[in-house]
Amino acid sequence: MYHISDLKKYLRCERLYFYSRDESSSYRPYLRSDKNIIDLLTSYFGFTNYFEGIRNDPTDRFFNEMYNYEWYIHPRFMDGEMRINIPFMHRLENGSFDLCFVYYNTFIKELDLITYRTSVKVLERLGLRVNDIYIVYFNENYVNEGTIDVQQLFVCTEKYQKRKIIDIVREKDFDYDYLINEMSDFSIEKNKAKKCRYCKLNGLCEYYDKCFPDEMKDPDDSILSLVSSKNKNKMYQNGIRTLKDADPKWLEGNKVQYAQIMASRNGGLFLDRLALGEWLKKLDYRPISFIDFEWDRYLVPEYYKMKPMDVICFEFALYYIDKKGHMEHRTFVGTGDCRKEFVEALIEYLPEKGPILAYNAIGAEVLRLRELADIYPEYNSKLKKIIARFIDLAEPFSEGLVYDVRMQGNFTLKKLVDICSDYSYKDLDIYDGMEAVFNWRDIEKADNEEGNKIVENLKEYCSLDAYGLFLVYRWLIKLMIGSK
Numbered sequence: 001m002y003h004i005s006d007l008k009k010y011l012r013c014e015r016l017y018f019y020s021r022d023e024s025s026s027y028r029p030y031l032r033s034d035k036n037i038i039d040l041l042t043s044y045f046g047f048t049n050y051f052e053g054i055r056n057d058p059t060d061r062f063f064n065e066m067y068n069y070e071w072y073i074h075p076r077f078m079d080g081e082m083r084i085n086i087p088f089m090h091r092l093e094n095g096s097f098d099l100c101f102v103y104y105n106t107f108i109k110e111l112d113l114i115t116y117r118t119s120v121k122v123l124e125r126l127g128l129r130v131n132d133i134y135i136v137y138f139n140e141n142y143v144n145e146g147t148i149d150v151q152q153l154f155v156c157t158e159k160y161q162k163r164k165i166i167d168i169v170r171e172k173d174f175d176y177d178y179l180i181n182e183m184s185d186f187s188i189e190k191n192k193a194k195k196c197r198y199c200k201l202n203g204l205c206e207y208y209d210k211c212f213p214d215e216m217k218d219p220d221d222s223i224l225s226l227v228s229s230k231n232k233n234k235m236y237q238n239g240i241r242t243l244k245d246a247d248p249k250w251l252e253g254n255k256v257q258y259a260q261i262m263a264s265r266n267g268g269l270f271l272d273r274l275a276l277g278e279w280l281k282k283l284d285y286r287p288i289s290f291i292d293f294e295w296d297r298y299l300v301p302e303y304y305k306m307k308p309m310d311v312i313c314f315e316f317a318l319y320y321i322d323k324k325g326h327m328e329h330r331t332f333v334g335t336g337d338c339r340k341e342f343v344e345a346l347i348e349y350l351p352e353k354g355p356i357l358a359y360n361a362i363g364a365e366v367l368r369l370r371e372l373a374d375i376y377p378e379y380n381s382k383l384k385k386i387i388a389r390f391i392d393l394a395e396p397f398s399e400g401l402v403y404d405v406r407m408q409g410n411f412t413l414k415k416l417v418d419i420c421s422d423y424s425y426k427d428l429d430i431y432d433g434m435e436a437v438f439n440w441r442d443i444e445k446a447d448n449e450e451g452n453k454i455v456e457n458l459k460e461y462c463s464l465d466a467y468g469l470f471l472v473y474r475w476l477i478k479l480m481i482g483s484k
């Protein structure tokens with residue numbers, strides 16, 4: 001039996017589907033929604049009498065009940081090996097059906113045509129007529145003014161880029177029979193791994209070493225670590241193995257690529273001394289603060305003044321070095337709607353002056369503070385003064401002032417901490433940002449003891465991020481001193 005998600009995974013990468021198909025999935029959504037979206041949508045459509053499909057329903061269950069209802073939630077259907085489930089179906093007077101799919105965003109980035117085409121085909125093969133397709137998504141301008149107004153929260157459309165979605169769907173056939181045959185015949189031994197965009201899309205694919213075992217033996221300055229490069233795979237296939245041997249005609253020639261190639265030629269490290277020295281002067285002030293935030297993103301705006309996809313900052317960890325050179329450490333972890341406490345703790349704990357370092361500060365901490373300044377006008381002026389003090393520690397790396405081949409093309413704070421210290425996230429119970437979010441979500445369900453343990457783990461994780469900023473800052477200074 002196959003689901004649409006199997007087809008999509010296989011089309012992304014055959015081997016990815018093959019390797020992951022037997023793994024039990026403990027999927028946890030990146031977007032938080034404490035409210036059940038289907039319940040909210042049921043209120044939005046305004047029906048009370050409906051058929052509700054359940055897991056493993058045989059197709060017959062729908063057909064046995066078809067004339068008893070006008071609305072259907074998650075009815076299940078099977079055509080041969082293909083199994084589908086439609087979020088909402090509405091039976092019209094002429095006996096045909098409107099289908100409604102949910103898009104979990106505030107705009108339709110692109111149509112999920114595989115899902116729509118497969119669904120229409122399965123239904124029509126079973127003798128059902130599809131009249132129209134609707135997509136419901138979230139209204140980006142909706143603001144929670146105290147309670148959730150479902151009529152304002154959702155937008156329902158039958159059009160995409162001014163065309164009817166059903167017309168776009170009917171334009172092409174999607175042959176899932178052919179695909180299912182191919183999937184069932186697929187053999188990992190017979191199909192050699194080919195590079196695709198998913199191999200390194202969000203970090204390295206977890207099966208990369210299985211697919212490309214020889215590459216794992218490549219050196220730190222492998223040509224494959226070249227950033228923003230369209231041609232690195234081509235160079236690799238042409239026998240170019242290291243950055244120092246990169247072919248100039250295949251380079252885009254940006255400053256980070258330059259830093260990478262120079263590091264490879266210089267024995268592992270590139271430093272633009274002059275530019276880095278100028279940059280470090282901005283930090284020649286005490287107190288100096290190092291801060292990291294954690295937040296959760298809400299699909300449904302649960303709290304006052306939130307919009308769909310807004311975030312709640314639930315934690316920060318701060319280290320600062322005062323004028324006497326002492327290092328101080330502060331943390332905050334809130335629960336529920338802790339936005340105001342977060343702001344108040346931040347204002348209380350941060351030194352009143354001096355630079356504040358964060359990693360990717362502009363798109364992260366600074367953005368979060370701007371949002372909070374809008375929500376709490378009483379703190380607007382204080383927060384804007386704090387924002388003006390932020391300096392992005394990612395800048396020396398993203399601007400090509402420093403490159404160490406041990407970064408292997410990875411510009412994350414975790415990688416830098418790994419290179420410049422003995423600290424390791426691997427030793428922590430919470431070891432990355434999404435784990436922190438999932439753990440935070442669990443606090444409300446936990447008993448006191450478990451809740452306290454989660455808070456301690458969250459503090460440890462976020463504090464290592466904040467301390468990591470200090471470690472990287474100290475490393476940059478050492479590199480400057482060492483290069484004199």
Ligand code: SF4
Nearest residue numbers: 013016199205208211
């Ligand atoms: S490493 Fe690349 S080819 Fe291998 S499974 Fe992952 S995405 Fe597919």
